Amino acid sequence: MVKLKLNPTSGMTSEVAIGGGSVAGLSAARVAAALGIDVEVIENDMEIGMPEKCGGLISVDGLTKLGIPPTRKILLNTISEGKVVLSDTSSYEFDLKKAGLVVLNRNEFDKELASLAVRAGARISIGERIESVQMEDEGVTIRTNKRQTSSKLMINAMGAGYYPNKRGLIPAFQNLIAVKDGFYDGILVFIDKVKIGDFFGWYIPLDDGFAKIGAGGRTGGQEADRYFESALQALGIRYQVIKRINASLVVGGYVRRDGGRILPVGDAAGQTKPTTAGGIITGGVGGAIAGRLARDALEKGDFNGYTTLYDDAYGKELARQVTLAQVYKMLNDKQLKGLMDLIKDEDIEMDSADFDFHSYIIRKVLTSKVGASLISSIIPRLAIARLKGLF
Numbered sequence: 001m002v003k004l005k006l007n008p009t010s011g012m013t014s015e016v017a018i019g020g021g022s023v024a025g026l027s028a029a030r031v032a033a034a035l036g037i038d039v040e041v042i043e044n045d046m047e048i049g050m051p052e053k054c055g056g057l058i059s060v061d062g063l064t065k066l067g068i069p070p071t072r073k074i075l076l077n078t079i080s081e082g083k084v085v086l087s088d089t090s091s092y093e094f095d096l097k098k099a100g101l102v103v104l105n106r107n108e109f110d111k112e113l114a115s116l117a118v119r120a121g122a123r124i125s126i127g128e129r130i131e132s133v134q135m136e137d138e139g140v141t142i143r144t145n146k147r148q149t150s151s152k153l154m155i156n157a158m159g160a161g162y163y164p165n166k167r168g169l170i171p172a173f174q175n176l177i178a179v180k181d182g183f184y185d186g187i188l189v190f191i192d193k194v195k196i197g198d199f200f201g202w203y204i205p206l207d208d209g210f211a212k213i214g215a216g217g218r219t220g221g222q223e224a225d226r227y228f229e230s231a232l233q234a235l236g237i238r239y240q241v242i243k244r245i246n247a248s249l250v251v252g253g254y255v256r257r258d259g260g261r262i263l264p265v266g267d268a269a270g271q272t273k274p275t276t277a278g279g280i281i282t283g284g285v286g287g288a289i290a291g292r293l294a295r296d297a298l299e300k301g302d303f304n305g306y307t308t309l310y311d312d313a314y315g316k317e318l319a320r321q322v323t324l325a326q327v328y329k330m331l332n333d334k335q336l337k338g339l340m341d342l343i344k345d346e347d348i349e350m351d352s353a354d355f356d357f358h359s360y361i362i363r364k365v366l367t368s369k370v371g372a373s374l375i376s377s378i379i380p381r382l383a384i385a386r387l388k389g390l391f
């Protein structure tokens with residue numbers, strides 16, 4: 001976690017200062033500015049949307065919740081199928097037509113959000129790093145590498161580095177690949193408790209023969225390269241890596257922090273799905289809720305009531321997903337294969353809300369015709385008790 005240091009104060013220069021010009025911060029800025037609030041976003045990098053470090057896979061349902069139309073400019077691909085590949089190389093195919101999944105051009109998406117925020121009246125300063133923040137009785141004093149400024153409230157949307165629960169962060173790598181032969185236009189999920197570990201690997205197809213491959217819990221390197229080469233070759237996919245990135249995934253769950261003049265949102269607050277680390281929608285909506293509450297918060301001098309609003313949107317579901325992720329960790333490759341067989345046999349369909357509300361799928365499995373009894377014979381009792389406790 002990056003610590004915010006204390007510093008002396010000076011005159012007020014915005015009503016709401018937002019640290020971080022990515023999905024959570026820009027969503028907060030857009031909504032608060034539309035309410036007539038004087039908002040300034042302070043972004044460390046020299047370009048909004050860059051460097052890009054995200055898979056970009058989201059649901060259209062989520063995009064709608066963020067109030068952004070799914071235009072060609074921000075979308076790279078529409079996903080209609082996927083496969084889960086297990087450690088014994090068996091693969092399970094899923095029809096995802098009803099799941100409403102799309103792949104974002106994350107760079108363009110962030111720029112579009114910035115444009116919407118600016119049109120709503122927000123100011124954006126790029127290439128400026130927040131180095132310290134001090135909460136005062138009347139406001140917040142912010143020191144950047146260029147100046148000292150102050151605001152009545154601050155929204156911290158500065159990403160995973162500010163997430164307080166260090167054990168809830170895992171390393172990840174993601175490579176951009178140019179596919180030479182056998183481009184697969186669906187999502188691939190790789191599960192292998194020995195070679196990949198307690199998280200999973202992914203393949204996300206972009207447009208024109210490009211894809212992103214990566215894994216959580218791994219930093220890349222030769223072993224990972226070998227794993228992906230052989231797993232993708234088994235599916236007839238041959239490629240060259242053309243870009244590599246490393247970044248942290250937030251999987252520790254939403255950290256509730258109500259009240260006060262400084263409110264964390266997005267990855268900084270753990271507003272990601274602990275099952276997949278996806279946080280574009282859950283963090284973006286977290287930012288938008290903060291923006292909506294800002295008028296009230298300016299009057300009261302604190303963000304009291306935020307957690308209740310976020311819980312109603314995603315917070316409760318994210319808490320359920322902490323349990324789902326724990327149960328997934330308890331299962332070995334054989335048990336996971338048993339589960340996949342069950343899900344396949346039951347023909348359980350994934351619809352649009354399921355991508356952000358994973359617990360819905362588990363509920364469907366548990367309440368399916370033979371689901372509950374079959375599941376009991378596949379996974380340990382402790383795990384089944386935890387799952388049942390969710391509903």
Ligand SMILES: Cc1cc2nc3c(=O)[nH]c(=O)nc-3n(C[C@H](O)[C@H](O)[C@H](O)COP(=O)(O)OP(=O)(O)OC[C@H]3O[C@@H](n4cnc5c(N)ncnc54)[C@H](O)[C@@H]3O)c2cc1C
Pocket residue numbers: 019020021022023024025042043044045053054055056057058128129130131157158159160172173174214247248249265266267268272277278279280281283
């Ligand atoms: C490899 C990888 C793949 C992913 N794939 C997906 C996916 O497919 N789908 C999905 O939904 N999610 C995915 N995610 C998660 C998603 O990228 C994040 O949840 C989302 O970007 C979080 O948005 P945010 O605004 O909270 O933080 P970030 O996007 O991390 O933005 C934080 C911003 O704050 C700025 N900043 C940091 N420190 C300072 C400072 N001191 N001063 C000023 N500015 C600062 C940064 O420059 C950055 O612009 C992935 C993440 C990774 C790492």
